[in-house]
Amino acid sequence: IRSGFPEVVYCSGKPDEFLASIYQKLYDENGEVFGTRASEHQYEIVKQVLPQVVYDPISHILKIEKEDKEHIGKIAICSAGTADIPVAEEAAQTAEFFGANVDRIYDVGVSGVHRLLAQLDTVQEANCVVAVAGMEGALASVVGGLVSNPVIAVPTSVGYGASMHGLSALLTMINSCANGIAVVNIDNGYGAGYMATQINRLAVK
Amino acid sequence: IRSGFPEVVYCSGKPDEFLASIYQKLYDENGEVFGTRASEHQYEIVKQVLPQVVYDPISHILKIEKEDKEHIGKIAICSAGTADIPVAEEAAQTAEFFGANVDRIYDVGVSGVHRLLAQLDTVQEANCVVAVAGMEGALASVVGGLVSNPVIAVPTSVGYGASMHGLSALLTMINSCANGIAVVNIDNGYGAGYMATQINRLAVK
Amino acid sequence: IRSGFPEVVYCSGKPDEFLASIYQKLYDENGEVFGTRASEHQYEIVKQVLPQVVYDPISHILKIEKEDKEHIGKIAICSAGTADIPVAEEAAQTAEFFGANVDRIYDVGVSGVHRLLAQLDTVQEANCVVAVAGMEGALASVVGGLVSNPVIAVPTSVGYGASMHGLSALLTMINSCANGIAVVNIDNGYGAGYMATQINRLAVK
Amino acid sequence: IRSGFPEVVYCSGKPDEFLASIYQKLYDENGEVFGTRASEHQYEIVKQVLPQVVYDPISHILKIEKEDKEHIGKIAICSAGTADIPVAEEAAQTAEFFGANVDRIYDVGVSGVHRLLAQLDTVQEANCVVAVAGMEGALASVVGGLVSNPVIAVPTSVGYGASMHGLSALLTMINSCANGIAVVNIDNGYGAGYMATQINRLAVK
Amino acid sequence: IRSGFPEVVYCSGKPDEFLASIYQKLYDENGEVFGTRASEHQYEIVKQVLPQVVYDPISHILKIEKEDKEHIGKIAICSAGTADIPVAEEAAQTAEFFGANVDRIYDVGVSGVHRLLAQLDTVQEANCVVAVAGMEGALASVVGGLVSNPVIAVPTSVGYGASMHGLSALLTMINSCANGIAVVNIDNGYGAGYMATQINRLAVK
Amino acid sequence: IRSGFPEVVYCSGKPDEFLASIYQKLYDENGEVFGTRASEHQYEIVKQVLPQVVYDPISHILKIEKEDKEHIGKIAICSAGTADIPVAEEAAQTAEFFGANVDRIYDVGVSGVHRLLAQLDTVQEANCVVAVAGMEGALASVVGGLVSNPVIAVPTSVGYGASMHGLSALLTMINSCANGIAVVNIDNGYGAGYMATQINRLAVK
Amino acid sequence: IRSGFPEVVYCSGKPDEFLASIYQKLYDENGEVFGTRASEHQYEIVKQVLPQVVYDPISHILKIEKEDKEHIGKIAICSAGTADIPVAEEAAQTAEFFGANVDRIYDVGVSGVHRLLAQLDTVQEANCVVAVAGMEGALASVVGGLVSNPVIAVPTSVGYGASMHGLSALLTMINSCANGIAVVNIDNGYGAGYMATQINRLAVK
Amino acid sequence: IRSGFPEVVYCSGKPDEFLASIYQKLYDENGEVFGTRASEHQYEIVKQVLPQVVYDPISHILKIEKEDKEHIGKIAICSAGTADIPVAEEAAQTAEFFGANVDRIYDVGVSGVHRLLAQLDTVQEANCVVAVAGMEGALASVVGGLVSNPVIAVPTSVGYGASMHGLSALLTMINSCANGIAVVNIDNGYGAGYMATQINRLAVK
Numbered sequence A, B, C, D, E, F, G, H: 001i002r003s004g005f006p007e008v009v010y011c012s013g014k015p016d017e018f019l020a021s022i023y024q025k026l027y028d029e030n031g032e033v034f035g036t037r038a039s040e041h042q043y044e045i046v047k048q049v050l051p052q053v054v055y056d057p058i059s060h061i062l063k064i065e066k067e068d069k070e071h072i073g074k075i076a077i078c079s080a081g082t083a084d085i086p087v088a089e090e091a092a093q094t095a096e097f098f099g100a101n102v103d104r105i106y107d108v109g110v111s112g113v114h115r116l117l118a119q120l121d122t123v124q125e126a127n128c129v130v131a132v133a134g135m136e137g138a139l140a141s142v143v144g145g146l147v148s149n150p151v152i153a154v155p156t157s158v159g160y161g162a163s164m165h166g167l168s169a170l171l172t173m174i175n176s177c178a179n180g181i182a183v184v185n186i187d188n189g190y191g192a193g194y195m196a197t198q199i200n201r202l203a204v205k
């Protein structure tokens, strides 16, 4: 794997038999396998061929992970509300699967900025920060102003009305006036976890 | 004036002769006159009939104001960047013309949240806070989380690219997860100053 | 509670166990508890732990409220069509829970403007007016032109076709040419009721 | 002319020589000629070949009209603000050129609904009403609720910020909950005057 | 009924008991009753109180209509594809209920323009034409160019992908370069039938 | 040139010196040179180095073309209004420069469908048809329904209000219900001429 | 059939009885019948009247095809991801039904450009290339740069978040800087297969 | 400077006197000063107080830079077309000013993918890649698939028609199916250069 990253399964929409066989194949090749956006039903399907598979109903991650994996560096994952946790966890567990240490700083939305400031040290020490927020998505700018290392912003589809399924949060983050912020797709915790891992590895190397 | 507010001139696009005569008429009736969105050229036009008229090139307000006007209560006007000051000043001078005391807390954008926290007392004491911001417009949410009184959010057209002339900031503010925030049109400092005055009067009465 | 407002539960999407425990906890702390966007199913869940909980299938409010609560001042809640009543009731009951007197002026949409004029006195006496409307959302402008106190406009997702789930009504309200109007998110009766309460308290104090 | 309507020149963007020759040609054929969206410069150009041509800088109509033209029926043209008058006049003068009687009811925007009610009789007597409004465009719904005959709604590009050059007013009008309203393009006074004339003729015949 | 039109029930979303009682009440008052957007289920509900009620599963109209109603004038209803027929029928039956004669010219979409030309006489004789089309919505322009009387254009939500649930067809129709076209909301057959009836009555009177 | 097409210059925005040198270079290599979107000023610049260069102020094409070029096959270019001619000419002259015979069928917009039908034979004989239209863009569908060969649809930015600079016409064309239509970018006459040439060559070969 | 193409059934939304009878009728006339967007349920319905009908659950094509049909020329169908295969197959089977030879080059998305380069010869030999891609839709530009013959680009609704159900891919393809690309509606494999067949026939003739 | 980055001046829109004094102040403090989005006129203004200031009319950067600055690591800046170079240079010179080595790989748009492949080694060796592209913005995905280190994607406003001033390119990049890509605002070369420098420093440390 030239990129240094194992292949990850995007489970959503995969037919049952296809999913089972791809999990089997990747497990045989790598001794572990990691998939995102899996449903409860897909868990049942894969469990039939790989009984040791583990499903997290929060992040919708379905995986078999090698034990005693070494974790390096530090990534901080901040999220605004409790409803953003599924996306934050997709980012966090992706980064952990790829071998990074992760600090979770959840429920620190900007309508109560002291909650974030209370954990400032943890955020500032990370090699890369992932900021996950729906609704107005303002968390990324506040975090970006507080840290010196890069921030990956993840808009989420949390919200209603003019949140337009995450488009408002995406626009907020793309227009951020803070330095050192770049944005991934709505709900793309996986993509943020991946890029944070790339940066964390460069920092540790 | 049943509403308790004098008529205000929206200068933008008014033909020269019409503008001059409306300023003359309102001045004759009230002994003062207040207009927004005036150009340098319109200042020259009105000055010919009312030499005492005063023009502020920042806020684009063109006015004759009675001296020794009494000011009551307290409104706080927060703005994110220096480029938002014209809109903030439109709000501030509108509220002052309508008889409110105004505290200006400028350049406290969320990418440096400590600048806002440093002036927290002033913001919290106001009967109403106006939060003016372009680009990602996140200021309103942070302010909303820090104060107990109502916040009027004003998106500005400051920004470029995906700011879409203020639409992104408007969406951010409408989606705010903080309590006690309502939003006016892009660059509508006047409207925010008006409503803040209404609230301030109710509080003082 | 520094803000003077008790915490409110946003029920939508909360897992069953989590919802039950948060209702229990808030009830234990405050002797009352108030939640919005609750489903019939969530009512059943909470009733198991707090049998005295009351559910309103119109507003989707799920609450236990202290008896003999004092109500102050006056807020008027106007709504355009019968389909907007759920949002209007979310606003009204929120304001009442927070201790305000509320006048309901429903079904006064602008396609029959005499219905609104017939109740003009009630609307004009309120310290704050909430205007709730979907489809073209024109109610806010008409109300804004008739009253001297602030108007909180709530667009609703009522409509079809080019109503775009409330975006058209939101744009109408944001562009209002009447003085003293500010807008909250689509269907955000809670937010309007909250801010109306803030203003009403300032007026009564 | 099978349709019963003479050809009208859309002047905007027409090259000088082309414009002059088309005016000459239509005048030779019909003894009169009517064009919309003409500039001051185009007036000068056409005046050189047809010195009797008349230019209205408000409506931007450039025409030679037969004298003693008979006018039939009645069309009412309502407009919201003074800035909407150019579009209202395009509608009014178009209808008059096509032979209709026109009543102008201007500056009756919904933020002061009594101004419209004061002229209710005139509006209700017309065979067709044209409602012209920018910003939030709410006039059409209020008018539609007050009259029994058809209403043609014309959104205008008047406004700023979230008015999006008339798109907001267009959406408002398309979503109207009043009966008997249909909408033409932004600033299309000509189109509204045309259709109002068609209806007025059917009513008189 | 000052407007000369009986009240029509918009069934969609009405609770069962409320719907039954409103049908009962209107039937008692007028000896007939007419509702749009009714579901099969709502038909069952109303049939229990008014067994003579008739349901059309195509147009979703639920009605009791007086016998031997007189019909006047002529309205032509053109539709583009078979999938647009539900909306065309909503328009047609609305106009018939209100006492107009209706000619149906269906399946004459512009990708086969000779189908429309083959029925040109019928279309040209009508006092008003309703043009119903989804997808690219081009029918309104072609019809508008062929007839002298007013055209009411109804965009439908028929289509997929970039049709955006009817917004594309709406834009097409609003931008029509043909004279004498105005547009109602997406899928609003009722509104078109109503306004066509107004025009037809004026023509017959 | 593997693709069989010479390089074409997109003049818009190119600095003067750069433009002159690129024209010189391409002329030296090929004995001819072809550029689109050239301004009058750019014509003057290039004329200084290549006096034989020819500028067409309608299409904004700036070129030196070999004499006695052979032209093959047949492409038909239809346009809706006179304002669409610049884009139609960009397509036509591009195809001619690349060696195709072109038939121009201009001013055949759908609001007068008989103008198009009068030239049906010419359109049906072409190997490929380019349909150019702004405003509602309905021409492509009507043409598509009349011919058996492929249609390239070109939306133009002609229009105002809800035409949104060509986006409405683009959406109309993309949603066409006629068979055998594909769409290029707004005002992209060049792209349509290019692809029509590719198809024409395949047909002749 | 003047166009040289048999009629194709768009099954989506057709009532059961209507679908069965149209299949029967077309089969009787032509000895074969071809429909797109059919559901499993519709397959069962049609099988009752035409037991030999064949259903492909991937492409959702439901057909009876004549045996020993001759196929001519060559069309290449490229697709980006496995999730785009249903649309690619709709294009491929449409072209095959219309008598074209088709080469399938699937799973050659631009995030691994070597996969496409590995099959470059096949793509370059085709008379026409169909490029099918969702998410960012970049495949069309890369293919367009590699081949000399026309490319029909098909955006798909594959993706999430800011893919906006295919609108992002559509915009990508319409803005392509490669020569010789035109675009059809989102998920419109049928339309692409149709136009590719037209071009392929012209090339073979 | 806790962040390790000196303050940068965003010149656009700054009043003349203010700009001159801020350049003077920053130069006095740091012995160098760097500003983006400067006009020719602003260059003249600043030159009057700081004659040694250097202006680059391509990138619109206005700076005084210390000599013999050390540069570390390696950033690759890829751009699609020549019209994207101003934005690419804003990124490149920003990164160089902050002390990074930069490789420029320009004019490697995806419509000629071999140009990019020819410089693959350079791109793959960089610690971070910046991909700058307008129109369809597909470069980021192709680059992302070729390198293992993070890619910062910068959409530009280059294009016309449906490019919507860069929004299309932004959407393309946000939807990228390649791993390790995050996006900044349209034309935000500065922001990309900043974040690339952060990553490059982490990699070198």
Ligand SMILES: Nc1ncnc2c1ncn2[C@@H]1O[C@H](COP(=O)(O)O)[C@@H](O)[C@H]1O
Pocket: A007, A008, A009, A010, A011, A036, A037, A188, A189, A190, A191, G081, G082, H177, H178, H179
């Ligand atoms: N949640 C996710 N969001 C976006 N991309 C993902 C996600 N999970 C996995 N992927 C990407 O999708 C690829 C697998 O796609 P597929 O071949 O369709 O399973 C992986 O290699 C990742 O690049």
Ligand SMILES: Nc1ncnc2c1ncn2[C@@H]1O[C@H](COP(=O)(O)O)[C@@H](O)[C@H]1O
Pocket: A081, A082, B177, B178, B179, C007, C008, C009, C010, C011, C036, C037, C188, C189, C190, C191
């Ligand atoms: N209907 C509503 N719309 C918007 N915000 C609400 C609503 N109901 C409650 N909230 C807010 O959501 C907060 C609770 O969110 P949560 O912690 O997710 O339950 C409350 O404190 C309110 O600020």
Ligand SMILES: Nc1ncnc2c1ncn2[C@@H]1O[C@H](COP(=O)(O)O)[C@@H](O)[C@H]1O
Pocket: D007, D008, D009, D010, D011, D035, D036, D037, D188, D189, D190, D191, E177, E178, E179, F081, F082
């Ligand atoms: N202001 C206007 N807005 C829209 N259409 C107009 C306007 N004025 C004239 N027209 C139409 O444009 C046609 C003339 O267009 P043209 O041939 O380009 O001059 C007239 O016959 C009218 O149908």
Ligand SMILES: Nc1ncnc2c1ncn2[C@@H]1O[C@H](COP(=O)(O)O)[C@@H](O)[C@H]1O
Pocket: C081, C082, D177, D178, D179, E007, E008, E009, E010, E011, E036, E037, E188, E189, E190, E191
């Ligand atoms: N299909 C329809 N689309 C739009 N408006 C309708 C429709 N059917 C009825 N209406 C209108 O809705 C009104 C009844 O609304 P409601 O009081 O909610 O039943 C009628 O008087 C009509 O003005």
Ligand SMILES: [Mg+2]
Pocket: A143, A144, A145, A146, A147, A148, A149, A178, A179, A180
């Ligand atoms: Mg930072």
Ligand SMILES: [Mg+2]
Pocket: B143, B144, B145, B146, B147, B148, B149, B178, B179, B180
């Ligand atoms: Mg607050």
Ligand SMILES: [Mg+2]
Pocket: C143, C144, C145, C146, C147, C148, C149, C178, C179, C180
């Ligand atoms: Mg008011």
Ligand SMILES: [Mg+2]
Pocket: D143, D144, D145, D146, D147, D148, D149, D178, D179, D180
């Ligand atoms: Mg009416």
Ligand SMILES: [Mg+2]
Pocket: E143, E144, E145, E146, E147, E148, E149, E178, E179, E180
């Ligand atoms: Mg007509």
Ligand SMILES: [Mg+2]
Pocket: F143, F144, F145, F146, F147, F148, F149, F178, F179, F180
């Ligand atoms: Mg065809």
Ligand SMILES: [Mg+2]
Pocket: G143, G144, G145, G146, G147, G148, G149, G178, G179, G180
């Ligand atoms: Mg090519």
Ligand SMILES: [Mg+2]
Pocket: H143, H144, H145, H146, H147, H148, H149, H178, H179, H180
């Ligand atoms: Mg990569």
